[in-house]
Amino acid sequence: MTRVGFIGLxxxxxxxxxxxxxxxxxxxxxxxxxxxxxxxxxxxxxxASTPAELGAxxxxxxxxxxxxxxxxxxxxRSDGVLAGMPPxxxxxxxxxxxxxxxxxxxxxxxxxxxxxxDAPVSGGGGAATDRKLLVMVGGxxxxxxxxxxxxxxxxxxxxxLGPLGSGQMAKLMNNFLFTAQVGVALDTFxxxxxxxxxxxxxxxxxxxxxxxxxxxxxLAFTDFDLSGIRQVAASLLRKDVGLMLDVARGKGAAExxxxxELAERTLVTLAEPGEEVG
Numbered sequence: 001m002t003r004v005g006f007i008g009l010x011x012x013x014x015x016x017x018x019x020x021x022x023x024x025x026x027x028x029x030x031x032x033x034x035x036x037x038x039x040x041x042x043x044x045x046x047x048a049s050t051p052a053e054l055g056a057x058x059x060x061x062x063x064x065x066x067x068x069x070x071x072x073x074x075x076x077r078s079d080g081v082l083a084g085m086p087p088x089x090x091x092x093x094x095x096x097x098x099x100x101x102x103x104x105x106x107x108x109x110x111x112x113x114x115x116x117x118d119a120p121v122s123g124g125g126g127a128a129t130d131r132k133l134l135v136m137v138g139g140x141x142x143x144x145x146x147x148x149x150x151x152x153x154x155x156x157x158x159x160x161l162g163p164l165g166s167g168q169m170a171k172l173m174n175n176f177l178f179t180a181q182v183g184v185a186l187d188t189f190x191x192x193x194x195x196x197x198x199x200x201x202x203x204x205x206x207x208x209x210x211x212x213x214x215x216x217x218x219l220a221f222t223d224f225d226l227s228g229i230r231q232v233a234a235s236l237l238r239k240d241v242g243l244m245l246d247v248a249r250g251k252g253a254a255e256x257x258x259x260x261e262l263a264e265r266t267l268v269t270l271a272e273p274g275e276e277v278g
Contacts, residue, residue, distance in 0.1 A: 004026065012094075017045070022153075029047055050084075051080045055084035055089070059088075060092060075108070085114050093116065093120070096120045096243075102116060118166070121155065137151070137166075138164050179262075189202070203220030241263050
């Protein structure tokens with residue numbers, strides 16, 4: 001079977017890696033912190049001592065770390081994945097990063113005979129466990145096809161959007177719109193309060209009505225407590241909104257003013273007291 005390596009075993013990547021090994025793929029994992037690999041002691045996963053060792057043991061390597069610099073580090077450092085991965089391998093970037101970073105990394109990987117696809121995901125660890133994660137893929141069709149069986153261990157749908165970087169573009173647009181929709185949902189529930197409409201009852205209406213959104217559902221599910229979003233998602237949404245606007249400027253695209261304003265208001269609302277939002 002295809003040998004798989006995986007780096008990035010956090011709240012999102014951990015469930016992906018577990019689904020891969022539970023489906024029977026030979027899996028090798030690596031993490032900066034030993035505690036991150038402990039949850040896999042009850043699986044058949046092997047633990048590599050370096051990213052290069054993981055690369056040498058893998059036909060496909062999934063990367064699900066936080067930011068552009070983290071992806072670059074685990075791939076390009078002296079003992080990085082590319083230092084060990086044999087020609088013919090594929091790196092699948094599940095992290096949400098700038099499309100230009102994908103291009104740079106693909107150029108570096110090509111010198112080792114390794115291909116890169118971008119495959120950011122949406123839906124959270126629970127969706128991965130249920131095999132319902134959305135996987136947005138960009139890259140050469142042949143390379144995507146080689147990865148599909150691995151992606152389908154945790155993803156449905158798995159959507160091939162086009163050339164390298166296309167998956168990142170779709171993910172950034174998704175997160176940008178979600179951030180704006182959080183602002184819309186917050187305003188909607190505040191408006192309901194002023195009108196004397198019970199917000200919990202309204203949430204049930206929106207969950208089944210045409211005016212609903214995923215953001216409104218999440219807020220209602222958390223009993224309108226923003227602390228969870230602040231702790232888990234606020235910094236990531238800020239990063240992704242910044243990336244989306246940078247991509248738009250780079251392409252000379254007109255920014256959708258109303259969505260930008262809503263997204264920026266959301267980020268201000270989610271900021272911790274005293275935190276500056278640029």
